[in-house]
Each structure stands twice: as structure tokens, then as C-alpha cells.
Amino acid sequence: MTSSDNSRELTRGLGASHATAVVVGTVIGSGIFLVPAEMMQAVGSAQLVYLAWIVGGLLSLFGAFTYAELGAMKSEAGGEYVYIRDAYGPLPAFLDAWTWFIIAKPASVASVTFGIVRVLGTFAVLGFLPHPISSPINVTWGQLLAIALTVLISALNYLGVRKAGDFQLIFTILKIGLVLVIGAAVFEAAHGNWGNFSTHYSGARGGLAGFFAALVAALWAYDGWNDLNMVAGEVRRPERNIPFALIAGMGVVAGLYMLTNAAVQYAMPATDIAQAQRPAALAMSLAVGNWGGALVAAGMALSMLVTVNGTIMSGARVPFAVARDGYFFRILADVHPRFHSPSAAIIVQAVLSCALLLVAQTFRELFSLAIFAEWLFYMVATSTVFVFRVREPNAPRPYRTWGYPVVPALFLLASAVLLYYTFTDNLRDSLAGTLVILAGVPLYLWFARKKQSAA
Numbered sequence: 001m002t003s004s005d006n007s008r009e010l011t012r013g014l015g016a017s018h019a020t021a022v023v024v025g026t027v028i029g030s031g032i033f034l035v036p037a038e039m040m041q042a043v044g045s046a047q048l049v050y051l052a053w054i055v056g057g058l059l060s061l062f063g064a065f066t067y068a069e070l071g072a073m074k075s076e077a078g079g080e081y082v083y084i085r086d087a088y089g090p091l092p093a094f095l096d097a098w099t100w101f102i103i104a105k106p107a108s109v110a111s112v113t114f115g116i117v118r119v120l121g122t123f124a125v126l127g128f129l130p131h132p133i134s135s136p137i138n139v140t141w142g143q144l145l146a147i148a149l150t151v152l153i154s155a156l157n158y159l160g161v162r163k164a165g166d167f168q169l170i171f172t173i174l175k176i177g178l179v180l181v182i183g184a185a186v187f188e189a190a191h192g193n194w195g196n197f198s199t200h201y202s203g204a205r206g207g208l209a210g211f212f213a214a215l216v217a218a219l220w221a222y223d224g225w226n227d228l229n230m231v232a233g234e235v236r237r238p239e240r241n242i243p244f245a246l247i248a249g250m251g252v253v254a255g256l257y258m259l260t261n262a263a264v265q266y267a268m269p270a271t272d273i274a275q276a277q278r279p280a281a282l283a284m285s286l287a288v289g290n291w292g293g294a295l296v297a298a299g300m301a302l303s304m305l306v307t308v309n310g311t312i313m314s315g316a317r318v319p320f321a322v323a324r325d326g327y328f329f330r331i332l333a334d335v336h337p338r339f340h341s342p343s344a345a346i347i348v349q350a351v352l353s354c355a356l357l358l359v360a361q362t363f364r365e366l367f368s369l370a371i372f373a374e375w376l377f378y379m380v381a382t383s384t385v386f387v388f389r390v391r392e393p394n395a396p397r398p399y400r401t402w403g404y405p406v407v408p409a410l411f412l413l414a415s416a417v418l419l420y421y422t423f424t425d426n427l428r429d430s431l432a433g434t435l436v437i438l439a440g441v442p443l444y445l446w447f448a449r450k451k452q453s454a455a
Helices: 016-027 031-043 046-073 080-088 090-120 141-158 161-189 194-198 207-222 238-267 270-275 279-288 290-315 317-324 343-359 363-391 406-425 427-438 440-454
Strands: 132-134 137-140
Touching (some): 016 290, 031 046, 031 207, 031 238, 031 270, 031 279, 046 207, 046 238, 046 363, 046 406, 080 090, 080 317, 090 141, 090 290, 090 317, 090 343, 090 363, 090 440, 132 141, 141 161, 141 290, 141 343, 161 238, 161 279, 161 290, 194 238, 207 238, 238 279, 279 290, 290 343, 317 343, 363 406, 406 427, 427 440
16 A cells, blocks of 8 residues: 555544543443432432433443454444444345434434533523524524534544544543532532432332333433444544443443432432532532522533544444445545544534524424434344354454344334334334435435446
């Protein structure tokens, strides 16, 4: 390969600390600050809420164990696309990439930036954000801010994976510090009661259905650890750093989630948690006054901004990978000669995300559109570990999934459960997502014929 060729390749600019920050910083978004209320409404007791957190954490860790083997074995840009391509062929792999490109990643970016605006709108000085810019134009100041954040973080990623990785690392450390401060402050100053852990909320859904609803909420809060595998082609020493980052990162996330949930439970009885819009902010307000709630709100906004960076970083690598294989628009395979980033893919992803921000009116719509598509392909990608173990038994495996085959099988089951509940809970958006996925079939056939005729 010539030096000219090297100038148009992605570079391995992410070390172990950056990779771990991608996992931790992407996973910890707004979920831990919000879902304790939803989980309490579902199960009605602190013990069952904790059980849902533990089960959700273990299942997510099982997924991380499986992806650690796949990522160390096939350390290319694209993540799930690569595993599905090599296990099941180009058509299902294309549908995976198409889904991430057209639905999951743009909707994830849009939903998180929309969430940042909602949080910032709770500050009096930013109370104008929900208001329209002018009467004839149905666009709010908040939508404009969400678009500006999307463009800003996309521009950072355009400048190279190392700059985006440094941002992820620095602000993930700040995010962890904020979570620790919030937890410590609540335990120190909230004048709580350990007896709150024995209280109950009488209006809970209860039963098995209630527990599964709480588990779905926990799994949503744990979601995003797979993003690291999408940038595997830019991780140094991937055979070591990908397994380390996935497993250690999820361990850190689980520990922080348990701490935050314990602080909320200590500060308030079950009924107050179930009725709180932002349980963590209320707990902090009880501990130190109104400024504590404002600190939690600022922490939520910062946390989600780091999530946006990880999502944009990982999402651009998927269309880049499929375009390099010749099954998508060739321009999306372009690498910037100076910054060594998938520049065209980043720009197109930003445009799609901004378009969603203009047309979607609620956080719920964006979230539902993304979550169904994501978990469908988590399930498909995880199943490839069984295919590779049978088909390529002697292939180098720097890391082997702990507890195989039980661990990946349990994650497959969890994925199927979450997929079922997501589909039935919001049938309209899930059906819309299914139709968009299937719309990729004729597009694949067109690219396949084009590739064959060029061969």
C-alpha cells in the first residue's frame, strides 16, 4: 500500500481509556436520572426495582461478553454489520446497516439532543426554548438548539476520531464525577431513611408484566455499549482493548447505576419516587435545596451531550463499512485525507438527524422509532457467535465469551423479550420501523446488480 493509499484510511487513534469512555459515556445518558420512577410504577417496591437493575445489568454484561469475542475477532469498522455479513451474507448485513443508517442512529441522535433541550428548558433563563420562533413557522427555539448541538458534535467528529475520543474521555470523567457527587450529597444531606427501602407504591402494575416493564426500562438505561464495536477499526490493540473496555465499562456503569438508585431510594419512599418526574433531581433538592436539583439537571444535559458524541462517532462507521463493500453509495466510503474520518458519512448522518428533529414533535416518537430497530439487530448480531464457533472453530479468538453458550443464549432471550414489549407497546412506530427495514431489500438488490455489473 502506498503512502497515498494510507492517507485515505481510518487510523487507530483510540486507546484503552478512550474505548472505555465510549462505552461508559454512551451508555450513561438520561436514563438513570429518569427511569427509577417508571420502574417503581411498574413493580411498586425498592427490592423489585433493584432486582430489575441487577437482572438488566447482568443481561447487558452478557451481551458485552459476547460482543467482546466478536469485536476482538473481527476488529473492523461497522460492528454488527461485519458480524452479520460474515455469518449470514450481504443481504441481512445490508438491512442491518440500512436500519442503523436510516432509522436507529439518526433517531438516537435526534432523541438525545431533543432530551437535552427538554432538560435545559427547565431552567428559567431558557424557558423560551419550547416556544416557536415565529407564528407562521412551526419550529421552536428548542428544535434549533438541538440542530445546533447535532451540527457541533458532528463537526467535532469530522475533525478526527482522536479529537472526538478525547472529548469523550474528558467529559465522561466529568460525568462520572457528577454522578458520584450527587450520590454522596444525597446520602450525606438528604436526611433520608433506610426504611424507605421497605416501602411500597400501591398503584404499581405489579406481577410478571410489571417486572418485565421495569426490566425493559433498565435495559434501555443500559443501552449503547455496542457502539464501541462500530469503531473497532479505530481502536488500538483491539484484541485486548475491546474486551477490556466492554467488560470494565459495563462494570463501571452498573456500579454508578446502583449508587444512584440507592441514593434515590434512601431519600424518598416508593410513592414519592413513582410520582416524581425526575427522581434524582428531587432527591438532590431534598438534600441541598433547589440548587441541587439544578445541578442534577445540568448533569443530565452534560451526560446526554457525551452520549450524542459516542452515538455520532459510532453511527458514521456503519454506512462507511457497507459502502466500502460496494453495497451503498460510494461517497459514504470517503475518508478525509487530513482528518482520517469518514467525513461524508458523518455529514449525511447529521443531515438525517436534523431532518428528524424538524419533523418529529416528541421525544417518545423518536425513542420508539430507534429502540425497536436497535434491539432487532442486537439479537441477530449476537446469534453470529454461534455460527462462527461452528464454522470457524480454529479461527484466532483473543477473547472467548465467558459462559458460552449459556451467556449469549440468555442475551438472545433478553433481546427477544425487549423486542416483543417494544413492539406491542408502540405498535404504530414499530410497524413503521419494520416497513423501513424491508424497504432496504429493493435498494440492496439495486446495489448488488450494480456491483455485479462493475465486476
